[in-house]
Amino acid sequence: MTETNIPWYKTKPKYHESIIQWFLFICAAVSVFVTLGIIFILGKESLLFFREVSIIEFLTSTKWQPLIEEFGVLPLLNSTLTTSFIAMAVAAPLGLFVAIYLSEYASERVRNILKPILEILAGIPTVVYGYFALTFMTPLLRLIFGQNTVDIYNTASAGLVMGILILPLVTSITEDALKAVPYSLREASYGLGATKLEASLTVVVPAAFSGIAAAFILGLSRAIGETMIVALAAGAGPNFTFNPFEAAETLTGYIVRISGGDISYNTVDYNSIFALGLLLFFITLTLNIISRKLVKRFQEVYD
Amino acid sequence: MSNFNDNIKKRYTVSNLWNIIFTFATIVAVFMLFLLLMNIINGAFGYVAIQNTIEPTEIISSGNLDELDESQLIEILESNLSKGLIRRYNFENPLIDRSKTEIMSLVFERIIEPRVVKSWNLKESILGRNAIIEYTGREYPNAHLQFRSWLNPQFLIGSQASVPELAGIRTAILGSMMIILLTIAFAFPIGVGAAIYLKEYATDNKFTRFIQVNIYNLSGVPSIIYGLLGLAVFVRGMEPFTSGAMFGYGDPSTANGRTILAAGMTLALLILPIIIINAQEALRAVPQTMRHAGYGIGATKWQTIWSHVLPHSMDRIMTGTILAVSRAIGETAPIVVIGASTFISVDPSNIFSKFTTLPIQIYQWTSRPQPEFRNVAAAAILVLLVMLLTMNGFAIFTRNKISKNRRSN
Amino acid sequence: MSSLMEKKMHKEENNIVNDKKEMVVSLKDLNVYYGDFHAVDNVNLNLEKNKVTALIGPSGCGKSTVLRSINRMNELLPETRVTGEIVFDGVNINNPKIDAVSVRRRIGMVFQKPNPFPKSIYENISWGAKINGYNGDMDELVENSLRKAALWEEVKDKLKQSAMRLSGGQQQRLCIARTIAVEPEVILMDEPASALDPIATGRIEELIFELKKNYTIAIVTHNMHQAGRISDYTSFFLVNEDRKGHMVEYGVTDDLFLNPKDIRTEEYISGKFG
Numbered sequence: 007m008t009e010t011n012i013p014w015y016k017t018k019p020k021y022h023e024s025i026i027q028w029f030l031f032i033c034a035a036v037s038v039f040v041t042l043g044i045i046f047i048l049g050k051e052s053l054l055f056f057r058e059v060s061i062i063e064f065l066t067s068t069k070w071q072p073l074i075e076e077f078g079v080l081p082l083l084n085s086t087l088t089t090s091f092i093a094m095a096v097a098a099p100l101g102l103f104v105a106i107y108l109s110e111y112a113s114e115r116v117r118n119i120l121k122p123i124l125e126i127l128a129g130i131p132t133v134v135y136g137y138f139a140l141t142f143m144t145p146l147l148r149l150i151f152g153q154n155t156v157d158i159y160n161t162a163s164a165g166l167v168m169g170i171l172i173l174p175l176v177t178s179i180t181e182d183a184l185k186a187v188p189y190s191l192r193e194a195s196y197g198l199g200a201t202k203l204e205a206s207l208t209v210v211v212p213a214a215f216s217g218i219a220a221a222f223i224l225g226l227s228r229a230i231g232e233t234m235i236v237a238l239a240a241g242a243g244p245n246f247t248f249n250p251f252e253a254a255e256t257l258t259g260y261i262v263r264i265s266g267g268d269i270s271y272n273t274v275d276y277n278s279i280f281a282l283g284l285l286l287f288f289i290t291l292t293l294n295i296i297s298r299k300l301v302k303r304f305q306e307v308y309d
Numbered sequence: 310m311s312n313f314n315d316n317i318k319k320r321y322t323v324s325n326l327w328n329i330i331f332t333f334a335t336i337v338a339v340f341m342l343f344l345l346l347m348n349i350i351n352g353a354f355g356y357v358a359i360q361n362t363i364e365p366t367e368i369i370s371s372g373n374l375d376e377l378d379e380s381q382l383i384e385i386l387e388s389n390l391s392k393g394l395i396r397r398y399n400f401e402n403p404l405i406d407r408s409k410t411e412i413m414s415l416v417f418e419r420i421i422e423p424r425v426v427k428s429w430n431l432k433e434s435i436l437g438r439n440a441i442i443e444y445t446g447r448e449y450p451n452a453h454l455q456f457r458s459w460l461n462p463q464f465l466i467g468s469q470a471s472v473p474e475l476a477g478i479r480t481a482i483l484g485s486m487m488i489i490l491l492t493i494a495f496a497f498p499i500g501v502g503a504a505i506y507l508k509e510y511a512t513d514n515k516f517t518r519f520i521q522v523n524i525y526n527l528s529g530v531p532s533i534i535y536g537l538l539g540l541a542v543f544v545r546g547m548e549p550f551t552s553g554a555m556f557g558y559g560d561p562s563t564a565n566g567r568t569i570l571a572a573g574m575t576l577a578l579l580i581l582p583i584i585i586i587n588a589q590e591a592l593r594a595v596p597q598t599m600r601h602a603g604y605g606i607g608a609t610k611w612q613t614i615w616s617h618v619l620p621h622s623m624d625r626i627m628t629g630t631i632l633a634v635s636r637a638i639g640e641t642a643p644i645v646v647i648g649a650s651t652f653i654s655v656d657p658s659n660i661f662s663k664f665t666t667l668p669i670q671i672y673q674w675t676s677r678p679q680p681e682f683r684n685v686a687a688a689a690i691l692v693l694l695v696m697l698l699t700m701n702g703f704a705i706f707t708r709n710k711i712s713k714n715r716r717s718n
Numbered sequence: 719m720s721s722l723m724e725k726k727m728h729k730e731e732n733n734i735v736n737d738k739k740e741m742v743v744s745l746k747d748l749n750v751y752y753g754d755f756h757a758v759d760n761v762n763l764n765l766e767k768n769k770v771t772a773l774i775g776p777s778g779c780g781k782s783t784v785l786r787s788i789n790r791m792n793e794l795l796p797e798t799r800v801t802g803e804i805v806f807d808g809v810n811i812n813n814p815k816i817d818a819v820s821v822r823r824r825i826g827m828v829f830q831k832p833n834p835f836p837k838s839i840y841e842n843i844s845w846g847a848k849i850n851g852y853n854g855d856m857d858e859l860v861e862n863s864l865r866k867a868a869l870w871e872e873v874k875d876k877l878k879q880s881a882m883r884l885s886g887g888q889q890q891r892l893c894i895a896r897t898i899a900v901e902p903e904v905i906l907m908d909e910p911a912s913a914l915d916p917i918a919t920g921r922i923e924e925l926i927f928e929l930k931k932n933y934t935i936a937i938v939t940h941n942m943h944q945a946g947r948i949s950d951y952t953s954f955f956l957v958n959e960d961r962k963g964h965m966v967e968y969g970v971t972d973d974l975f976l977n978p979k980d981i982r983t984e985e986y987i988s989g990k991f992g
Contacts, residue, residue, distance in 0.1 A: 022609075022611075023609055023610065023611055026611050027506075027510055027611075029502065030502045030503070030505050030506035030510060031506050031510070033498070033499045033500075033501075033502030033503040033505075033506060034502070034503040034506040034507055034511070034520055035520075036499055036503065036581070037503060037520060037523055037524050037527060037581065037582065037585065038520060038523055040527060040538075040578050040581070041523050041526070041527060043538055043542060044530070044534060044535075044538050047537065047538055047541040047542060048534075048537065051541065099334070100334050100337060100338060103330060103331045103333075103334035103335070104331075104334050104335050104338050106331055107331040107332065107334065107335050108335075111328070111331060112335075120335065120338075120339070123338070123339055123342055124338065126342060127338070127341065127342050127345075129632075129635065129636075129697060129701065130345065130639075130694070130697075131638075131639025131640070131641070131668055131693065131697075132639070132641065132642075133639070133641045133668045133671050133672050133675075134345070134349070134639075134671070134690050134693070134694070135345075136672070136675065137349070137671065137675050137683075137686055137687070137690060138344075138345050138348055138349075140675060141348060141352060141675075141683055142344065142348045170341045170345075173338060173341075177338075188833075190829065190831060190833040191833055191835060191836075193791070193794075193829060193833065194829065194833045194834075194835065194893070194896075195835075196791065196794060196822060197789065197791065197822060197826060197827035197829070197897070198822065198823070198826065198845075198846035198849075198850075198896065198897065198900055199819050199820065199821075199822040199823030199824075199846070199849075199850055199900060200819070200846070200849055201320055201321065201324045201819050202324070203323065203324040203327050203328070204320070204324075204849050207327070208845070208849070209835055209845075212836075212837070213835070213836050224529075227529065228529075230531075231530075231531025231532070231533065231534075232531070233531070233532070233533045233641070233642035234641050234642055234672065237642075237672070238672065238675055238676065258531070258533050258642070261533055261536075261537070261646065262533065262536075262642055262645050262646065265536070265537075265540065265645065265646040265648070266645045266646070266648075271545060279537065280537060280541070283533070283534055283537045286531060286533070286534065287530065287531075287534055290529065290530065290531055291526060291529075291530070294525075294526060294529040295526070298525065307836065307882075312852055312853060312854050312901060313823070313847075313850050313851050313852055313853070313900070313901070314851030314852075314853055315851070316850070316851035317817060317819065317820055320819075320849070
């Protein structure tokens with residue numbers, strides 16, 4: 007009987023597994039390419055932009071009027087910060103209080119109603135919030151403060167609605183932070199004769215501080231990058247003002263307005279939206295990194 | 310005891326005060342959702358005052374168009390409309406060949422042209438009905454009042470128009486659907502593939518951690534930046550590809566990269582980090598024993614993943630993907646930057662077509678000065694919300710179903 | 719056994735309050751239920767003033783549950799019911815009308831795993847005093863509390879430092895100091911040394927011996943030798959067939975260890991189980 011010399015063990019299949027692994031690796035590498043792409047594109051067009059416009063003027067001038075070739079980013083940046091801070095003024099306290107309520111006080115039944123509601127709020131597209139800002143919030147503000155004080159487009163309306171938009175985000179991360187504080191700390195507080203409120207406010211919340219800070223910073227970052235609410239409600243036209251009842255276009259609102267219109271590829275206008283995009287990218291990236299570092303530090307304490 | 314003040318009453322008062330504050334904050338949050346939905350419903354229904362641009366009685370003294378025959382009706386059309394328009398109608402389908410009903414509806418639409426001169430929202434319509442009737446009688450004596458649901462079948466199947474009462478979202482819905490299919494086609498395999506690599510194959514070294522951090526950062530990048538990326542790379546840089554010129558599609562003189570393909574690719578990049586992170590979580594939840602069982606019977610790594618790990622985690626991956634996709638459906642900013650068409654009346658025919666999406670329409674209608682467009686926008690928002698609700702409900706349903714199947718196996 | 723001893727134990731069994739001995743806390747027919755589950759069955763126990771009473775027994779037989787009932791910590795858990803009387807300062811405090819928060823200042827607790835607040839050492843101690851409305855000199859209170867907890871010398875130069883940087887044994891002594899700072903009359907200790915190394919454990923035991931001069935102490939411990947070392951009275955707990963925890967025997971520590979009345983006590987002490 008002839009026997010062919012086939013070993014009972016399989017030698018490693020040469021191609022099949024490796025090809026698959028390489029394909030999967032490329033999938034993972036796509037994410038790196040995306041980041042590189044973003045940086046490259048924003049950088050390249052910004053460089054073209056900064057050949058025409060000096061960085062100093064860009065960062066310090068308070069006039070943005072492309073028609074007369076003035077490109078100071080401060081009006082746009084100022085409006086962005088105004089709307090974002092108004093948004094945080096709404097979302098931070100509300101988010102913190104709702105999170106405390108959810109994690110320290112609410113019964114199972116209440117949580118089962120509240121959490122889906124927050125998820126729904128988080129899932130509503132931003133353009134719908136923009137509609138809400140324009141058709142409800144602005145008329146409301148004009149009713150309260152008078153039509154002479156409040157313009158039809160204003161940053162306050164956009165900021166307030168943006169606060170509602172980022173509320174679920176802030177609440178969720180804050181609640182995680184509060185939950186991560188071990189029960190033993192609450193026990194210690196109660197054992198010393200503290201009320202639930204005293205334990206929550208003076209022990210648990212301070213103990214969760216870096217997690218809460220991370221939540222706020224992430225909320226701020228989200229607010230800064232938000233586009234549709236401000237595009238619809240904040241106004242179309244750069245305006246350097248500290249009055250939130252005036253119309254003032256934000257960074258994102260400007261980018262969306264210009265790119266939505268007629269735009270030819272090799273103009274300063276075209277390059278300018280990338281320079282603004284680069285600025286936006288830097289700001290949000292920095293905030294996100296800080297936020298994540300805070301979360302990590304927080305996790306290390308309680309492991 | 311003597312060193313401690315008797316402050317228990319005060320402490321409880323403070324406690325109750327803060328309880329009220331916390332509860333109040335929660336109520337505010339819930340109330341906001343309620344306000345939002347009420348506001349939309351308020352805008353999507355209400356009385357409208359409709360006035361004809363040209364009264365039927367000006368065409369025929371009895372006001373009844375049926376008394377005219379086809380040739381008379383066609384004559385009316387030809388004498389009142391521009392030559393170009395007549396030519397276009399004849400090109401689509403010669404007027405002489407059309408039925409009387411069709412011609413009559415054309416006359417109605419184009420000559421008589423009923424127009425909404427004023428609209429009211431739901432609250433006003435219910436509470437201020439008498440005031441509305443009186444107002445209309447005064448200001449628009451020739452108009453008649455009608456209660457209108459701006460969300461109606463005509464709205465769903467009609468295409469865009471320049472007047473609010475004739476506006477429809479068919480084109481937008483088609484655009485949204487086609488883009489989303491592309492988005493899924495790109496993002497799902499790449500995203501899940503990346504997650505599989507990172508969880509199952511990659512060793513924990515600096516490079517892998519770098520990729521991980523990178524993905525987290527990408528998930529926090531504002532969506533408009535993805536729009537800029539798509540504009541520069543897909544629309545401009547890859548124009549021959551995205552416009553279809555490379556494949557012979559599209560008229561070379563008018564085609565540009567602002568197509569469904571470009572939009573789909575851009576949104577795919579946008580939701581890619583979310584899909585990866587979610588899939589990673591799903592894979593992490595698969596117990597190691599399952600993998601060991603696979604290896605134990607001599608299966609290769611990929612075989613184990615394909616036949617054990619993936620099916621086990623597929624329900625969570627699907628749920629997360631559907632949620633990511635529903636996020637993509639609602640995205641507006643990147644699509645605007647890519648360049649959705651401001652006004653197209655022709656349905657997208659292939660991935661190299663110009664397009665518009667539902668959120669884009671909402672954006673544009675809301676921005677228009679005429680208040681009636683707000684009503685149309687509200688109706689469109691309702692459609693969008695129903696779509697999202699259905700998707701999310703479907704996601705939860707399939708997840709529960711697959712989990713049940715898994716458990717019963 | 720002398721008749722005098724017999725009489726003494728007989729009296730203790732019947733929980734007669736002898737006017738030579740002051741009972742600070744008396745548990746009468748204490749039962750604890752978690753939902754429908756009857757966790758602890760009919761406990762009768764006294765804590766004599768300035769004495770250490772130990773609760774020993776294998777794990778899961780309700781010792782901690784009994785302890786936590788005394789300062790009403792059990793009611794923080796969902797669906798928990800405590801019936802029976804807990805008499806403290808002449809009042810049955812097992813009564814919803816009695817405010818638990820005020821009780822807990824006077825009956826303090828030290829937990830198994832040290833749980834200092836992530837604040838400074840100073841703030842750990844001052845926090846409890848402050849919310850309870852302390853109106854004296856805080857610095858003095860902090861120092862006194864740390865001295866009484868045998869920690870002052872080790873931390874006096876670093877009061878502003880975070881408490882999390884102390885060692886396990888130091889943290890536990892800090893927790894004791896913080897409990898003392900609100901001037902309780904009773905200190906409940908739930909296995910205070912079980913998470914510590916032998917040396918730290920020894921220091922805690924020494925500390926308890928000192929503390930009982932000023933405080934009434936009840937201590938749950940797994941370690942019966944520890945109970946033998948530091949307690950004046952010991953109660954032995956077991957679970958019976960229907961998983962209810964109950965008190966088998968209770969008496970003067972030396973008597974219980976040398977002459978246990980119940981065979982199960984004897985078996986536990988001689989190491990046959992547990």
